[in-house]
Amino acid sequence: MGDAGLTDPVDAVVDKDRKLADHVPDRLRAIEDVLFSVVSDIYTNDARTASTVTANERDAIFHHVDDEDVFQFTSRNGEKRAMQIIVIPQDLLFSDIMRRWQVCPGFLDIVGAYGVKTNEDERVFYGWRESGGKDELCYNVPHVERHGRDLRDPWSLRQTACYHQHSSDTECSRWIMLNVSTSSRTKLDRFLDSEDTQCCDLALHARLLATLGRNWTAYIEDLTVALLEQDNKASYCSIDKSRENHSFTVTYHDLQDMHMLQTKIDCASVAVEACVEIGRNCLTHFEGNDGLLLICPTSRQSCRAKLGVYVSDMARHSQALQRLDRRLKGILDLISRVLMFRNEGLLQNFNRHSGDTLDALSAINQQSRIHQATLTQLFATVQADSVLLKNLGIVATVYLPASLVAARPKTVFSSNLIQHVAAASPAAEPQRLVLSPQFWTYVATSLPLMGLTLACTLFLDRRSRRRAVLEKVAAADEGIVSGTGAGTAFASTLPSHT
Structure with missing residues (x-):
């Protein structure tokens, strides 16, 4: 060592x-x-x-x-x-x-x-x-x-x-x-x-800084290519959403890409500015300390020149990144405006379609009211017809025994209960019909049967009504049980002694 x-x-x-x-x-x-x-x-x-x-x-x-x-x-x-x-x-x-x-x-x-x-x-x-x-x-x-x-x-x-x-x-x-x-x-x-x-200590600093800074040009070029892609999208995209299939597509995903690209440019700007500061301070430090520059006086200027070139390159990269940042802000603003304009168009279309939908719903509601009135009228007519048919059924039921009695052989028109009164001349037409003296038997037989039939009909009708009332009461009791509990429902069904 x-x-x-x-x-x-x-x-x-x-x-x-x-x-x-x-x-x-x-x-x-x-x-x-x-x-x-x-x-x-x-x-x-x-x-x-x-x-x-x-x-x-x-x-x-x-x-x-x-x-x-x-x-x-x-x-x-x-x-x-x-x-x-x-x-x-x-x-x-x-x-x-x-x-x-x-x-x-x-x-x-x-x-x-x-x-x-x-x-x-x-x-x-x-x-x-x-x-x-x-x-x-x-x-x-x-x-x-x-x-x-x-x-x-x-x-x-x-x-x-x-x-x-x-x-x-x-x-x-x-x-x-x-x-x-x-x-x-x-x-x-x-x-x-x-x-x-065989150079001074500054030579190693210059070589180290130049070696570490060799990739900034390629990195900034990649950032420029990525920014150019977004620039083409923002410049040539269609404003109308319906015509987007024939042009560049711009979505909110592009805003995310622009945000990440802006972060990279900001970090690169800070890093390059740090490199510029380091290079300048190295030059200042070694210029003020000639004792560090040990040998080769002619090479000192070469080392300083190399370090000066490094500082110039880093300053140029810093300026390039500043230009990229300005372009990025303009592209970001343009994409934001395009998306905002599309959103406003979509909002207008939505409002228009919503108004059309409300009008259609109003028309449907009006038609429903008309149909409801028609159905109500039809229901009233059907109910009246049902009452009429019920009454006719009762009448038919009441006269059913008389019809059956009259349909027996040798009675009414097939018997001598109703007779023809002939004219004085045999060739003349009959003038009128007269009741037979035995006609009372038909009336005596038919009236009790008709009364019995009417009584049975009224009894059955009353029974059906009473059953309907009991079913309604039972349904009401079930509703009370489900709402207040089984104990209250059971108490309400107990007979009252008054």
């Missing part, structure tokens, strides 16, 4: 940095559940307490690079002027690194941004400090990457943190990079392994 400070014991921490070390445990304790479960094992003790890991074990941890890395540390050897990437496995306690390198508390805020979040974190972390001949610079770069999953949106908004510590006494630099993607790490490896990597 080019830095002997990595193998020094913790007891060698000087008193002037103990105040900083006392603040670090409180800052790390808030994020220990997010990062590693072993952080609390270190920071619950005082910073002056000796580490439980021996120097040989720590050296073995630093030289063991086979495990998957959790944090990437880029160390600069002051003697050989060469860049090296050291992969730190999870076995090395992150808190031990923070304490040994005396990392500024501002970097802990950046680390805290990598915890579990319930919403988008739009905080921008950028800061540096100068203490005891040591410069520290840290920032959190938002960027976009293709996630490679089968989802509707192929992009995901990510963030990569960078920490740079430079000691002017030893001219040694230490780097911490968090959440570097595989592709970005490959590009940084190639950059550091190249033969012409």
Whole structure:
């Protein structure tokens, strides 16, 4: 290793940095559940307490690079002027690194941004400090990457943190990079392994920022294509709902798509503006600290130019996103007006059809009243005819015995009960009919039978009426039982003794 400070014991921490070390445990304790479960094992003790890991074990941890890395540390050897990437496995306690390198508390805020979040974190972390001949610079770069999953949106908004510590006494630099993607790490490896990597510290910052910002152009192009699709729908859709089959279809689902697109544009705008701020602050910081620009004076201008190009590109992306946001608001307003106009047309049609329906119901009601009056009149006529038929039936029943008696042989017209009175001349026609002296037998027989028949008819009619009255009373009693209970109904049916 080019830095002997990595193998020094913790007891060698000087008193002037103990105040900083006392603040670090409180800052790390808030994020220990997010990062590693072993952080609390270190920071619950005082910073002056000796580490439980021996120097040989720590050296073995630093030289063991086979495990998957959790944090990437880029160390600069002051003697050989060469860049090296050291992969730190999870076995090395992150808190031990923070304490040994005396990392500024501002970097802990950046680390805290990598915890579990319930919403988008739009905080921008950028800061540096100068203490005891040591410069520290840290920032959190938002960027976009293709996630490679089968989802509707192929992009995901990510963030990569960078920490740079430079000691002017030893001219040694230490780097911490968090959440570097595989592709970005490959590009940084190639950059550091190249033969012409004899540049200042600004070169690595410029290369890191340029590598992380390479996908913004493609991402903004995808947002533009999605917005253009909605623009075509809003511009060429039919206002009339009936003619929508021959044009673009606009529904409330498009408003939901526009809302999600607006959210993406807002997040991208915040991220790009953060990148612009980071690039400008890097330029300002390195221009005011020439001691950080160690070698190759001619390459300093090249690094500054590259970083300036990065800032210009990010500013151009920010302007493009602002234009997209203005276009999106206009398209959203147009789609809302189209849907509002359609809703008003549908409401007018609904009101018109409702009026027609009410008119039809009124006509049906009028016809029902006419039919009801006709049925009432018909019912009255049928009831009168029924009474007439009933009376005729009674009369026919009463005269039935007389008819039967008259139908017997040798009676009435077939007997001598009614006789013809002949004229004086035999050739003359009969003049009249006269009753036979025995006609009284017919009357004497028929009248009792008719009286008996009338009595039976009246008896049966009275009996049927009484039965109908009893049925009505029984029905009324059943209604009382169902309404007030069986006990009350039973009491109401008891005979009264008055």
